[in-house]
Amino acid sequence: MAEVKGMKALQCGVITMVLLSSAVFAFVEDLDDTFKDNRMDDVWLVDFYAPWCGYCKKLEPIWYEVGAELKNSGSPVRVGKMDATAYTGMASEFGVRGYPTIKLLKGELAYNYKGPRTKDDIIEFANRVAGPSVRSLPSRQMFEHVLKRHNVLFMYIGGESPLKEKYIDVASELIVYTYFFSASEDIMPEQYVTLSELPSVVVFKDGSHFTYDEYEDGRLASWVNRERFQSYLQIDGFTLYELGETGKLVAIAVIDEKNSPEESLRIKSLIQRVSTEHRDSFYRDFQFGHMDGNDYINSFIMGDVAVPSFIVLNTSNEQYFLPSAPIESLEQLITFIRGVLDGTAQAYGGDGFFQRLKRVAYDARSTIMSVFRSSPVLACFLFGLPLGVISLMCYGICTAESDDEAELIKREGQTDEDDEEDELDVGRHMAAELKDLGEDNEAEEEQVEKSAADKKLD
Numbered sequence: 001m002a003e004v005k006g007m008k009a010l011q012c013g014v015i016t017m018v019l020l021s022s023a024v025f026a027f028v029e030d031l032d033d034t035f036k037d038n039r040m041d042d043v044w045l046v047d048f049y050a051p052w053c054g055y056c057k058k059l060e061p062i063w064y065e066v067g068a069e070l071k072n073s074g075s076p077v078r079v080g081k082m083d084a085t086a087y088t089g090m091a092s093e094f095g096v097r098g099y100p101t102i103k104l105l106k107g108e109l110a111y112n113y114k115g116p117r118t119k120d121d122i123i124e125f126a127n128r129v130a131g132p133s134v135r136s137l138p139s140r141q142m143f144e145h146v147l148k149r150h151n152v153l154f155m156y157i158g159g160e161s162p163l164k165e166k167y168i169d170v171a172s173e174l175i176v177y178t179y180f181f182s183a184s185e186d187i188m189p190e191q192y193v194t195l196s197e198l199p200s201v202v203v204f205k206d207g208s209h210f211t212y213d214e215y216e217d218g219r220l221a222s223w224v225n226r227e228r229f230q231s232y233l234q235i236d237g238f239t240l241y242e243l244g245e246t247g248k249l250v251a252i253a254v255i256d257e258k259n260s261p262e263e264s265l266r267i268k269s270l271i272q273r274v275s276t277e278h279r280d281s282f283y284r285d286f287q288f289g290h291m292d293g294n295d296y297i298n299s300f301i302m303g304d305v306a307v308p309s310f311i312v313l314n315t316s317n318e319q320y321f322l323p324s325a326p327i328e329s330l331e332q333l334i335t336f337i338r339g340v341l342d343g344t345a346q347a348y349g350g351d352g353f354f355q356r357l358k359r360v361a362y363d364a365r366s367t368i369m370s371v372f373r374s375s376p377v378l379a380c381f382l383f384g385l386p387l388g389v390i391s392l393m394c395y396g397i398c399t400a401e402s403d404d405e406a407e408l409i410k411r412e413g414q415t416d417e418d419d420e421e422d423e424l425d426v427g428r429h430m431a432a433e434l435k436d437l438g439e440d441n442e443a444e445e446e447q448v449e450k451s452a453a454d455k456k457l458d
Contacts, residue, residue, distance in 0.1 A: 027067035031082040033090055043130045044105040045070070045122075047081040048091055053099040058117075065119045070126060077104070077130045104129045111176045116238050128179060133171040137183040144189070146181060147204060151230055156182040158199025163220075167201055170221045177242075178228045203227045206276070217284075222247075226284065232275040233289035237296050243287050244315030251337060253290040254297055255308045267308045270333050278334065285341060286312075301349055302362045312340050318355070319347045 031046065047063050049056035067079035084091035084099065094103060094110060102113035104126060111129050115121045134156070137143045146153060156167045164182070171180035185198060193202060193209050201212040201220065210227065217223040226246050233239060235252060243250050253271045255264035268290050275288035282288075291297065294305045297313075301320050305311055310333065312321040323336045324346070339345035349355060 027071045027079060028064055029078065029080040031080045031087075033087050035080070035082065036090060036093070039105055040107065043077050045077050045079050045126045046094075046103050046105060048084040048094065048096045048099065048101040048103070049081060050085050050099040051083060055117075056100045059100050062117065062119050062122070066122050066126075069119070069123055075127060075130070077126045106130065109172075113176070114238070114242065125176070129175050133175050134168055134180045134182050137181050137187060140187045140189060143181075143183060143187055146179070150179055150204075152203065152205040152228060153179045153181060154224060154227075155202045155204065156180075156199065157185055157188060157193075157195065157202060159184070161199045163199050163201065166220050170224055173221065174224055174228070178224075206231050229287060231279060231283065231288060232272050233287070235289040235291045239289075240291075240296070240313070240315065246287065247316065248287045249285055249340065250287050250289070250313045250315065252288075252297070252311050252313065253308065254294050254305055254311060255290055255292055257292055260308055264308050267310065267327075270327070270330055271310070273330055274333060274337065282337065282341075286337065299362075302358060310336065312337070312345075314347075317351045318359075319349045321345045321347060 045066070047056075047059065049059070063079070063081060070077050070079055082090065084096050084101070094101075094105075100117075102117075102122065104111045104113065106129065113122065113125050115125060137146065137155075154171075156164055158164070167180070167182075174180075185195075188195075193204075195202070195211065202209050203212075203224075205227070212220060212223050214220070226248060229243065229246070235243070235250070240250065251271060251274075253264075253267040255267055257264050271288050271290065274282065294307050297305045297311060300313065300318070301311075305322075310323055310327055314320065321336075321340045323332075325332075327333050327336060336345065
């Protein structure tokens with residue numbers, strides 16, 4: 001009886017799991033080439049994938065969770081996925097150049113997602129971009145709410161103006177990165193911001209606020225792009241890629257929190273002090289942060305960086321700067337950063353011709369080594385099989401040349417023998433003719449002698 005109950009419970013559990021899985025899968029729609037004609041009425045979050053892509057397979061369960069949560073939260077965003085290798089025309093039209101590619105499609109606009117492929121980050125992106133580019137704050141309570149919720153936010157304060165039109169255009173372009181709000185002056189608490197003139201564009205971050213100045217900061221879009229990060233960050237590969245789009249140099253403390261926590265903490269505190277205490281001197285040109293471990297930095301510079309240490313990266317041309325001596329104080333760090341800024345610090349790397357060749361060789365070596373480390377058998381098959389085929393082809397070519405030479409020599413030998421036999425045949429023929437001629441002469445002589453004898457008898 002207990003066994004029967006156990007079997008029934010197991011069957012119910014399996015059925016429940018199947019139903020839940022089916023329900024989760026139902027929130028993500030499989031798209032085909034008819035999607036182009038039907039998409040304009042909704043906001044879509046689409047994953048363009050390839051069936052053979054390992055990163056796509058890793059994203060797949062996360063993608064189903066994204067679809068389920070957006071649906072359950074009442075979001076207007078519909079979630080789909082499209083096999084870009086089966087519908088190449090559609091993928092090309094949407095500018096898909098790699099897998100997986102995540103895009104949010106809203107009317108005629110298509111926004112690329114470039115952040116970490118986690119459920120929370122993707123959902124936050126979808127909710128931000130699917131809404132209006134500029135969100136209006138109707139009350140002081142709403143302002144305080146969004147200020148606590150977001151680490152960085154931009155705010156337009158004032159009425160209608162040409163500056164607001166520029167602000168809306170910039171928000172439409174950069175909504176993929178951050179939030180944009182607007183409010184009237186009367187809802188702004190005085191303890192948060194006091195403005196000398198209106199209208200104004202303000203960024204709230206790092207527990208403070210900074211006002212856009214057209215004469216000092218240049219174009220509004222460039223200023224927003226530079227200010228969309230906190231002054232100090234924990235940097236990883238995705239963050240460093242995005243920082244490259246700001247045009248800033250990236251000053252990084254490369255640390256190891258597990259093996260050298262005290263020295264790592266000292267270096268972090270130095271670079272944090274520069275980012276806060278000397279913001280006015282460096283914020284236009286530098287982004288500050290720390291990175292735990294040196295693997296990514298090593299791949300960037302194609303070398304080894306000591307840990308812990310400081311490094312400044314120029315992601316636009318792949319240059320990097322290293323201090324000439326260990327940095328022990330804040331003054332030494334500031335001197336090093338000023339040297340990078342004024343050009344006196346030694347620059348390494350770059351994007352010249354030889355550096356590009358070095359990059360190709362380094363990437364190829366890194367790829368081969370990573371494959372061997374992760375799967376030695378697969379690596380031997382991938383790299384050993386082509387080498388074996390090439391070796392066999394070379395052996396076949398060399399062997400074919402030797403066989404041809406032997407055949408030629410053989411033919412030449414046969415030709416000499418034939419010539420000798422022909423000469424012997426000619427000699428035999430001539431000897432036979434001479435013999436026949438001699439016999440004829442003897443016969444004629446005998447005939448002459450016989451005729452002379454007959455005449456004598458007569």
